[in-house]
Amino acid sequence: MQGDSTGEPEATVPSSDENDQIAAAEPYLPPATQPIRSVVWAFHMVVPLLGLWLLLSFPAQLNIRWEHPPSHFALIVAIAGVNVVLGLMISQAATRRQDARLLLVSLVFLACAGFFLLHGLATPTIILAKGSFGFDIGQPVGLLVASVLASVSALPLGERAAAAVLARADLLRAGLIVLLVLWGWASLVEGLTPLSAPPPKGGATIGVLSWVGAALFAVAAVQMFRIHRRRPSVMLISLVTAYALLCESMIAGFFRPNWLLSWWEWHFLLTMAFVFVAYSAYIQFRREGSSQGLFDSVALSATVRRIQARYDEALEELVGHLRRMGERGTAAGEAPLATRLAGKFRLTEGQAAVLDRAGQALAAERELSLRLGALVDVGRRARVGLGEEELLQGALERVRAAYGEVRMGLVHSGRVEIGDRSFGVGDFTGDEPVAADGVVVHPLTVKGVLAGALEVPVGTTRQDEALAATLASQLSIALENARLYRELETLFRQYMSPDVAASLLADPDQAALGGSLVELTALFADLKGFTSFSEKVTPGEIVEMLNRYHTAAVPCVLRHGGTIVQFVGDALLALFNAPAEQERHAEMAARAGLAMQAEAEKIAAGNPGYPRFRVGINTGMALVGNIGSPELRGFNAMGDAVNVAARFEALAEPGTVVIGAATRDQIGPAATVRPLGPLTLKGKAKSVEAFVLTSLD
The missing domain is CATH 1.10.10 (Arc Repressor Mutant, subunit A)
Structure with a gap:
């Protein structure tokens, strides 16, 4: 347990988002510090002092004498009774919570109760026949003792100090009892001490006691108010009010003599102080239905x-x-x-x-949160990319954790089998579920046709039924997505590069006509001798040869991040760094070209009559985009860099890869090349440097 050596705890530090909200809103003020309530509270504090001033300023007209010992005795005993109840309740809370501040506050009320009772017993005609010195100063002395305890209780006691107070709890209580017994013996046994004798001529000198007590109560009220600012509480503000009223009562008690209205106002302030605390405790008890935590807010911060x-x-x-x-329900016999x-x-x-x-x-x-979370997770899994079996298996595992024993079946030969139950199209009316033996079976559809069924335990509320229906709808969407995606893989992706297909799926606007200027590396490849080979063989053999070469070449391009944009007879065009950005695209194109030649050589080695690949690669700026018409278009690249790559491919010897100077410069020293010298290419006014790429580190 940490101590209060640095004072009462600050309020919990809010997060940055909370700070922003607090800054934007009006600043929070505890109930007793809000402007209107503060004015009302101050008014209640000022009115008694104003009344005292009026009584003292116009003594002849207002400050009349009313001497009635029985009324005084009844009032004082009632106040003492209220204090006894409060003191014992707070003492019980101090013992239960093991809190030093509650212990000291309980002693404040018990001290007041004891001295008030003795003051009441010293009322003339109750025990003693006449007024006594003890009667005059008993109440101020009791309040002075209480003010000392109140000021100490309001201090930010550290861990060591609080432990020391708690260790001496019995000693403090015993000391208070001894003090009360001695004071009662001295003030109520006639002729024993000056306290039981009539007061000295000229009145009792209690000025010092009154002002010291008033100052200590004021300090206690201020300290308690500071705690209330950090930890707003009804009980804390009632203590602040009580201490303030006791401070005023000490001031009022300074102005004598007895039995005048100003003297009765002193007693009225005492009554109001303790009744206010008792009323606050009663209201809080009515609100909470228990006295268990009535005074917890008064305790030390560590408590x-x-x-x-x-x-x-x-x-x-x-x-x-x-x-x-x-997970398991409530166990038998578990409380x-x-x-x-x-x-x-x-x-x-x-x-x-x-x-x-x-x-x-x-x-x-x-x-409900678990089931909603399962729905969200199923929706996340419904994204394209997962196989049908993997999708449904994962969804079932997640759903069972939230819905219980959920089962699913798919249509086979027009029927859905779930355990020993069998369902057909005729068993379902639209999307309406079927109830059977403690379960509800919801249809799963694909494009409005029955594709399966979902069996869910019967829910206990209509909300459960709605969630189960939503789950079935979500699984239907997931199943339909999986099957559509499988069709897309078969029909769509096999007719274009995966990168282009993925880009169009993610952003259909990319299919619009037009393009942009980007730096790329273009790779052209074709078969040297294809025309003469075609003249000697059947069309079926031509197709077989092309498929074998392309089957070997295409993975080489894709593995290195290239995008194949077209096949033209025996030739193919692949782009690197388009449409997706790619680091080291020149190097990746060169590696793809060498890999293609390696794979093509394996095919040519087993088929001596086959033509052989030649590859040309060049890097530069090109216009990349969708070219064609609104009815039919294709993804392609145009520009000098692409044209030069085609020229390099036409000049390359079978089995070689020819690259341009820009490609070689971007690859750097990793490329082993053989210069071809300046080349004059068709359509180029200036000569172009080219190199035969032999290897890459």
């Missing part, structure tokens, strides 16, 4: 943290209980959670009932 920790433990126990209920926590925190029956209902609501809320 408040300890109490909060116990509440956190109770909340964890509640959450754990709900989790266990979700209800509300009963266990009621015993632990001494809750009333009403509070235990509220806690039980809250637990049930939390359990329902948790179950």
Whole structure:
């Protein structure tokens, strides 16, 4: 347990988002510090002092004498009774919470109760026949003792100081009892001490006692108010008010003589101070239904943290209980959670009932959250890319954790088999489920046709039924997506590069006509001798040869991040760094070209009559985009860099890869090349450097 050596705890530090919200809103003020309530509170404090001033300023007209000992005795005994009850309640809370501040506050009320009772017994005609010195100063002395205890209780006691106070709790209580006994013996046994004798001529000298007590009560009120600012509480503000009224009563008690209205106002202020605290405690008791935590807000910050920790433990126990209920239900013989926590925190029956209902609501809320989470997860899995079997298996595992024993079946030969049940198209009317033996079977459809069925345990609320229907709808969407994606793989992706297909799926606007200027590396490849080979063989052999070469070449391009944009007879065009950005695109194109030649050589080695690949690669700026018409278009690249790559391919010897100077420069020293010297290419006014690429480190 940490101490209060640095003062009362600051309020919990809000997050940055909370700070922004606080800055944008009006600043928070505790109830007693809000402007209107502060004015009302100050008015209540000023009115008694104003009344005292009027009584003293116009003594002949207002400050009349009213001497009635029985009324005084009854009033003082009533005040003492209120203080006894409050003192014992706070003392019990101090023992239960092991809190030094509560102990000291309880002694404040018990000291007041004891001295007030003795002051009441010293009222003339009750025990003693006439007024006594003890009667005059008994109440100020008692309030002075209480003010010392109040000022100490309001201090930010550290851990060591609080422990020292608690260790001497019995000694403090015993000391107060001894002091009261001695004071009563001295002031009520006639002729024993000057306290039981008539007051000295000229009145009792109590000025010092009154002003010292008033100052100490003022300090205690200010300190308690500072704690209230950090930890707003009805009980704290009632103590602040009580201490302020006691401060005023000490001031009023300075102005004598006895039995005048100003003297009665002193007693009125005392009554109001303690009745205010008692009324606040009563209101809080009515609101909470228990006295268990009435004075917790007055305790030291370390005690408040300890109490909060116990509440956190109770909340964890509640959450754990709900989790266990979700996993295995309530075990036989296990005490209800509300009963266990009621015993632990001494809750009333009403509070235990509220806690039980809250637990049930939390359990329902948790179950709802789990099911909504499962729906979200199924929706996430419904994204394209997963195979049908993998998708449904993963979805079922996730759903069973939230919905219980959920089963699914798909249509085979026009029927859906789920366990020993069989369903056909005629068993379902539209999307309406079928109820059977504690379960509800929802149809799964693809394009409006029955594709399967989902079996879910019967829910306990209409909300459960709606969630199950939503789950079936979500799984239908997931199943339809999986099958459409499989068709897309077969029909769409096999007719274009995967990169182009993925880009169009993610952003259909990319299919619009037009393009942009980007740097890319173009790779052209074709078969040297294809025409003469075609003249000697049948068309079927031509197709077989092309498919074998392209089957070997295409993976080489794709593996290195290239995009194949077209096949033209025996030739292909691949782009690197388009449409997707690619680092080291020149190097990747060169590696793809060498890999293609390696794979093509394996095919040519087993087929001596086959033509052989030649590859040309060049890097530069080109216009990349969709070219064609609104009815038919294709992804392609145009520009000098692409044309030069085609020229390099036409000049390359079979089995070689020819690259341009820009490509070689971007690859750097990793490329081993053989210069071809300046080349004059068709359509180029200036000569172009080219190199035969032999290897890459």
